[in-house]
Amino acid sequence: MCSDVQRPSAIVVVGSYSFDEILDPIAGELTEWCWWISVQGSPIESRWLHASDNNFELVEKLAIRVPEFENHDTTAFGRLFVPHLYRHIRIDEWSYFYTSQMSVDVDRHLVQTSIAFERGVSANRTLSGDFLTLLSDCDDLFLMHVDGWWEIYTTNARWRECWLMTFPDAFIRSWKRAGKCP
8 A cells, every 4th residue: 555645636537337337448457456345235236146156156256355344335356356347346326446456365454455445435425535645656546436427546647548538528626526526
């Protein structure tokens, strides 16, 4: 994880895009990344999940158990979430997605990142500036879906340019306006 006093600005994409549509421009670069997803209930589309025992087994294989969050709406997934599961993600009015290249082999790092994520997407649905500081000077990625738009936070300049080119109506704004209607 990275720490710095800088916080990345948001790329705002207005529209009813699915998670995979938003992620597709860089998805190929994220196959080895770990994910933390916070949506109300399960983040996996139930129709797909129950269509096959293989689907359920795949979710179980890629899910990471974080005992501190057994009764929370946060789910952690290990490597290969992209390409196997990201096309089957369910979003709701307020959905949060964080990904990092950090190793999940070290329990301490997994728990620390989970705690930072859970605190970062606080109960009152506002982003913590401290959480966004974690994204400074590294390629970590945080996406937030609010009913009608997406906010994308990363310091990776190439990814930012890719999203701005893919979504021509996208624009950049301060992290201080996180969660505010565009």
